[in-house]
Amino acid sequence: MCWHLPLGDENRRLDLALETPAKMRPNQPLTVKIKASTKNGEKPKQVNVLVSAVDSGVLNITDYVTPDPWQAFFGQKRYGADIYDIYGQVIEGQGRLAALRFGGDGDELKRGGKPPVNHVNIVAQQALPVTLNEQGEGSVTLPIGDFNGELRVMAQAWTADDFGSNESKVIVAAPVIAELNMPRFMASGDTSRLTLDITNLTDKPQKLNVALTASGLLELVSDSPAAVELAPGVRTTLFIPVRALPGYGDGEIQATISGLALPGETVADQHKQWKIGVRPAFPAQTVNYGTALQPGETWAIPADGLQNFSACYAGRAIVVERQTTAEHCTLYQRVKSVSVRLS
Numbered sequence: 001m002c003w004h005l006p007l008g009d010e011n012r013r014l015d016l017a018l019e020t021p022a023k024m025r026p027n028q029p030l031t032v033k034i035k036a037s038t039k040n041g042e043k044p045k046q047v048n049v050l051v052s053a054v055d056s057g058v059l060n061i062t063d064y065v066t067p068d069p070w071q072a073f074f075g076q077k078r079y080g081a082d083i084y085d086i087y088g089q090v091i092e093g094q095g096r097l098a099a100l101r102f103g104g105d106g107d108e109l110k111r112g113g114k115p116p117v118n119h120v121n122i123v124a125q126q127a128l129p130v131t132l133n134e135q136g137e138g139s140v141t142l143p144i145g146d147f148n149g150e151l152r153v154m155a156q157a158w159t160a161d162d163f164g165s166n167e168s169k170v171i172v173a174a175p176v177i178a179e180l181n182m183p184r185f186m187a188s189g190d191t192s193r194l195t196l197d198i199t200n201l202t203d204k205p206q207k208l209n210v211a212l213t214a215s216g217l218l219e220l221v222s223d224s225p226a227a228v229e230l231a232p233g234v235r236t237t238l239f240i241p242v243r244a245l246p247g248y249g250d251g252e253i254q255a256t257i258s259g260l261a262l263p264g265e266t267v268a269d270q271h272k273q274w275k276i277g278v279r280p281a282f283p284a285q286t287v288n289y290g291t292a293l294q295p296g297e298t299w300a301i302p303a304d305g306l307q308n309f310s311a312c313y314a315g316r317a318i319v320v321e322r323q324t325t326a327e328h329c330t331l332y333q334r335v336k337s338v339s340v341r342l343s
Contacts, residue, residue: 011039013070014047014157014164023171026148029141030125030170036136036157043136049157051140052126056150056169066154069163116185116277117250123147132157146272148177175202175267176230176260180253180274186244187281191221194240196255200230202262210238211256217278218242218251227259246310250275285309 019033036047068075125142132138144151153168181195200206208228214220221241228236244251257270291299 009074012074012162013039014044014159014162015039016049016155016157016164016166018153018155018166018168020153020168020170023173024144026144026146026172026174028144030144030151030153032140032142032153032155032168034132034138034140034155034157036132036164038162043134044159044162045134047132047136047157047159048129049132049138049140049155050126050129051142051153051155053123053142053144053151053153053170054125055123055147056152058122058124059152066152066165066167067156068165069156069158070165073163116279117275118184118277119250119275121145121147123149123151144172147172148174148179173201174270175262176200176206176208176257176270178255178257178270178272180240180255180272182253182274182276185277185279186218186251187279188217188244188246189281190244192242192244194242194253196238196240197235198228198230198238198257199235200232202260203232204261204263205232206230206260208257208259211258212240213254214242214251215254216251216275217245217247217249218253218276219245244276244278248279249277251278252276 015037017035017037019035020030024030030053032051032053034049034051036044036049038044123144125144127140127142130138130140149172151170151172153170154165155167156165157163177197177199179197181197183192186192196210196212198208198210206229208230209226210228212220219242221243228238230236240253242251242253253274253276255272257272260267260270287305289301289305293299
């Protein structure tokens with residue numbers, strides 16, 4: 001049987017009200033109006049507020065809960081239990097730990113090489129703490145970039161004695177949404193067909209012009225589409241054949257969408273860009289050259305040393321030592337110890 005003695009004092013809880021737009025467009029500032037009050041109706045003094053806006057999809061991956069400072073200070077606590085296992089320290093071990101291996105060519109693919117560069121667009125904005133006025137009111141502005149989805153606006157407030165928190169949801173959506181479905185990376189020489197989804201979220205039919213270009217380590221295989229007609233609430237898919245060029249780095253697809261017509265509003269062209277990491281299509285290959293230099297001697301890499309390597313991927317490193325490496329001595333000691341035991 002256990003007993004819980006609550007320490008929470010509801011009179012020390014701040015009631016926090018957030019006023020946010022239900023819906024907004026990308027690439028615009030998000031203004032959050034805040035009002036704090038206490039349970040007995042008095043106006044709190046010197047209220048500090050920390051406001052952040054994060055993509056709800058990212059928070060839902062880990063079921064992230066908005067922090068509540070009042071609960072952290074006055075909520076129910078529990079005893080922590082830890083288990084320690086030091087049995088591995090009882091037996092002395094001099095060899096390296098064994099590791100499981102899977103597959104037949106996994107080591108070749110992991111042996112060096114250059115990993116792809118992946119780009120993920122995550123919205124996570126946090127403003128500096130602000131102090132509310134004497135009426136317990138204030139506002140915070142957060143910049144929102146090129147993002148379509150749901151944002152969770154979280155706020156934590158505190159004074160010298162009181163604490164509180166609250167959250168709100170904001171939908172960010174452009175009149176026309178363009179999203180590119182693409183592989184996480186491509187290898188040099190690969191060809192792929194990307195899909196560009198264009199959705200009309202307006203209540204009017206739209207005739208749009210889509211211009212596509214490629215730069216970096218990507219090139220378009222065919223001409224880009226010209227015009228797209230979309231009824232209200234309809235989505236269409238455009239196919240974009242591309243090819244990865246030799247090299248290591250990024251390839252970029254740019255799209256310019258024009259022709260959007262909204263009543264009483266002048267809409268600028270929408271510019272979008274997406275990056276795809278490009279890497280070599282083969283594992284790394286290492287060639288070692290070694291020589292002992294006498295005083296006054298010089299040495300150069302053989303003329304055919306880099307003949308089979310591409311200039312896009314080849315790298316060189318020089319190690320200069322005053323004495324020979326100790327690896328041979330270590331191997332000799334191991335062989336000697338084994339021979340002594342066998343005898």
